[in-house]
Amino acid sequence: MSAAGDRLQDTARRAALALPDVSHGYPFTPGLDVYKVAGKVFLIVTDDPDEQIITVKCEPEHARALVHRHASITPGRYLDKRHWISLGPGPGITERLVTDAVEDSYDLAVDRLPQRDRPRTR
Numbered sequence: 001m002s003a004a005g006d007r008l009q010d011t012a013r014r015a016a017l018a019l020p021d022v023s024h025g026y027p028f029t030p031g032l033d034v035y036k037v038a039g040k041v042f043l044i045v046t047d048d049p050d051e052q053i054i055t056v057k058c059e060p061e062h063a064r065a066l067v068h069r070h071a072s073i074t075p076g077r078y079l080d081k082r083h084w085i086s087l088g089p090g091p092g093i094t095e096r097l098v099t100d101a102v103e104d105s106y107d108l109a110v111d112r113l114p115q116r117d118r119p120r121t122r
Contacts (some may be wrong), residue, residue, distance in 0.1 A: 043102055058105065
């Protein structure tokens with residue numbers, strides 16, 4: 001079953017908030033709900049009912065494969081198109097895919113942190 005826009009965003013938010021040491025807010029604009037770990041962005045949820053997307057970090061090779069496989073996954077909006085992807089509702093965009101994308105993005109952000117700043121569990 002495909003995840004509709006509001007469900008896709010709710011799934012992403014829940015997945016992010018279930019991870020250790022996550023904070024979120026609106027540092028850029030009121031329309032972008034930004035999720036961070038130790039100050040590093042790993043998820044952006046667009047609060048626009050006409051454009052219900054999430055944007056996450058992604059390894060470039062995996063990003064290319066996902067963009068090729070799913071019409072509603074595009075190179076990341078707002079950010080580096082090589083290291084970020086945006087997911088919108090559409091065929092094949094499941095809650096599992098969204099959760100995995102958020103968790104993978106979080107892991108990529110954590111991997112870039114100094115050891116002393118990394119969350120203790122996960």
